[in-house]
Amino acid sequence: MDDKGEKCKEVRDILVNNKLHTAEGEKDSDEASCSADNNSTSKSLNSSFHDDLSDDENICRSPQKSPVKKIQPARVESALPSDEDFQFKKPKFRKKKFIFHPFVRNSEGVCVPDQDREPVEVTIPEQLAASYGLYIWPSAPVLAWYIWLNQDQFVGKRIIELGAGTALPGLLAAKLGADKVILTDSLRLSHCIQNCEEGVQLNSLSEKVTVQPLTWGRFTSSTLKLRDSIDFVIGSDLFFDPEVFEPLIVTVSWLLDNNPGAKFVCSVQERAADWSIESLLLRWNLLCSVQQPKNFLKGTGINEADLTGNHQIFLLHIWKK
Structure with missing residues (x-):
């Protein structure tokens, strides 16, 4: 292959790689946005049941706090009869x-x-x-x-x-x-x-x-x-x-x-x-x-x-x- 052909191939590879990186970046951005929206919605719903859950969710979403705390579902008092x-x-x-x-x-x-x-x-x-x-x-x-x-x-x-x-x-x-x-x-x-x-x-x-x-x-x-x-x-x-x-x-x-x-x-x-x-x-x-x-x-x-x-x-x- 002559020098001209090798340069064409290098240019093509660079363009393809840039396109893949761009698509993956957009995908990651969409997923991050979706995750943020879901977390926001979840926070809003859970807060209506139990106010204590809001702090747990902030800890879970913050990269500066570790370890990650597991979110506990809101407690519902049992309607079963007692002794x-x-x-x-x-x-x-x-x-x-x-x-x-x-x-x-x-x-x-x-x-x-x-x-x-x-x-x-x-x-x-x-x-x-x-x-x-x-x-x-x-x-x-x-x-x-x-x-x-x-x-x-x-x-x-x-x-x-x-x-x-x-x-x-x-x-x-x-x-x-x-x-x-x-x-x-x-x-x-x-x-x-x-x-x-x-x-x-x-x-x-x-x-x-x-x-x-x-x-x-x-x-x-x-x-x-x-x-x-x-x-x-x-x-x-x-x-x-x-x-x-x-x-x-x-x-x-x-x-x-x-x-x-x-x-x-x-x-x-x-x-x-x-x-x-x-x-x-x-x-x-x-x-x-x-x-x-x-x-x-x-x-x-x-x-x-x-x-x-x-x-x-x-x-x-x-x-x-």
């Missing part, structure tokens, strides 16, 4: 007071205040605990209002309340002039029995109200003594589980059989459209009628929803054929 969440906590006890103002119905059937009589107050012991019988469910005030608005039917009568729990309807009936009231609940629910006894003491009704255990579907010597001693059987929200339907109906049937002329009045919260007691009523020779709260609240100025809320609650009247 304290599983420790038994004593239920909160509180007293709830219900005040019923006297009324008279005018010629149009509208209730107007009766200024000649004092309001009737019922104090109910209630515990905010995971137990059905210690809490005032919406059905109880519905039945209590029925008794209040139809109090003439219960004056001088002998009444037994099944599954009483907090016993609002039974205690109200006693204050309205019932001759005798028996509050009952399951023998296995001693805390409910004690709650009933507490309610009797709070309302000073020990002279006319007694408390005794009564388990549905089972008959003890104390249950057998209830023959010819009852005019009304009452209860609120007793049909809360299909498993108790038959034992409850058996008990109601026995009480009505052994107390001729007695009736069963119960407030019911509908929990499932396919729950039914029709076959049990037929089996035990019982008749039934349904009454909506709006019917007995007519003329009071009380809206049905004020008592029932978003629940479907109605009254069942049951008697023997």
Whole structure:
């Protein structure tokens, strides 16, 4: 190769090398820019979670500081329950007071205040605990209002309340002039029995109200003594589980059989459209009628929803054929 050819080759090699260096420089510059942008974005996001991360990132990006600190992710507090969440906590006890103002119905059937009589107050012991019988469910005030608005039917009568729990309807009936009231609940629910006894003491009704255990579907010597001693059987929200339907109906049937002329009045919260007691009523020779709260609240100025809320609650009247 002559000198001219060798010079051409040297020039070509120099141009190619310069082009490669230029491309690599641009690539390095782009990567550095991209890395800087990513680091900036990461810093902005992480700072919104944990301010302590900003110093770590500055150390990581600074070539003057060594060694490089590893960035720790932001800590998120665990939502898992601790041992304290599983420790038994004593239920909160509180007293709830219900005040019923006297009324008279005018010629149009509208209730107007009766200024000649004092309001009737019922104090109910209630515990905010995971137990059905210690809490005032919406059905109880519905039945209590029925008794209040139809109090003439219960004056001088002998009444037994099944599954009483907090016993609002039974205690109200006693204050309205019932001759005798028996509050009952399951023998296995001693805390409910004690709650009933507490309610009797709070309302000073020990002279006319007694408390005794009564388990549905089972008959003890104390249950057998209830023959010819009852005019009304009452209860609120007793049909809360299909498993108790038959034992409850058996008990109601026995009480009505052994107390001729007695009736069963119960407030019911509908929990499932396919729950039914029709076959049990037929089996035990019982008749039934349904009454909506709006019917007995007519003329009071009380809206049905004020008592029932978003629940479907109605009254069942049951008697023997």
